[in-house]
Amino acid sequence: MRVAIISDVHANLEALEVVLADIRSRQCQSIVCLGDFVGYGPNPNECVDLLSPLLQGRHVAGNHDWAAVGRLDIAFFNPYAAEAIRWTQRVLRPPVRHYLQALPTQWSQNGALPFLAVHASPRDPIEEYVLDGATARESFRQRQFSLCFIGHTHVPAVFLAVGDEVETRPFRAGEEIRLEAGVRYLINVGSVGQPRDGDPRASYALLDTAAAAVRLVRLEYPLQRTQEKMLGEGLPPILAERLSVGR
Numbered sequence: 001m002r003v004a005i006i007s008d009v010h011a012n013l014e015a016l017e018v019v020l021a022d023i024r025s026r027q028c029q030s031i032v033c034l035g036d037f038v039g040y041g042p043n044p045n046e047c048v049d050l051l052s053p054l055l056q057g058r059h060v061a062g063n064h065d066w067a068a069v070g071r072l073d074i075a076f077f078n079p080y081a082a083e084a085i086r087w088t089q090r091v092l093r094p095p096v097r098h099y100l101q102a103l104p105t106q107w108s109q110n111g112a113l114p115f116l117a118v119h120a121s122p123r124d125p126i127e128e129y130v131l132d133g134a135t136a137r138e139s140f141r142q143r144q145f146s147l148c149f150i151g152h153t154h155v156p157a158v159f160l161a162v163g164d165e166v167e168t169r170p171f172r173a174g175e176e177i178r179l180e181a182g183v184r185y186l187i188n189v190g191s192v193g194q195p196r197d198g199d200p201r202a203s204y205a206l207l208d209t210a211a212a213a214v215r216l217v218r219l220e221y222p223l224q225r226t227q228e229k230m231l232g233e234g235l236p237p238i239l240a241e242r243l244s245v246g247r
């Protein structure tokens, strides 16, 4: 079975459409979304309308989703992110708000190759940034899982644990990781709508459960169109500009 794992769409419809077309072309059986459907980008309603029927409950909440529906205080957001959240709060249609409000904080796939799906980290599913092995180790210690997918940092990465030893690796475009028995994995799939690893291409991961392998896919999309819409809506220009450089 092929499963597409996507995260951090951030209301970027152009990036989402390109990713969904790619997922369709690869005959994936299901799509899992790790949250941050909205925030930063200009099309929150359209992204949720397009994506939510494809997920069939395989979804979790991100910090921006919670902020957009008033479940998380934006006092700790940077000023640009907070401004984008206030704009999002104004434009969200009630059914989209209800959808975001009802998202769970974690989702689990059972079966031959079980995995956990959260937005930020297994020990703190909404807010913790896992950027190093020491932080990843706490989740490996506190939660039981062999394989967990995360987003939130917008930086693709692989954290591997054998016993209490944790190794950190970047997860590069086109790279395939073979999942080994006895090794535990925390895999960041990157961001569809606002990559921050210096590569502006949309990012998502493909899990092949029969082969026990995970591949990172990067795709170009017409980001100028997204930028024009963001500026047209009066969103902070810096949020549009950073799409060009993937930072």
Ligand code: ZN
Pocket (backbone or CB within 6 Å): 008, 010, 036, 062, 064, 152, 153, 154
């Ligand atoms: Zn995010």
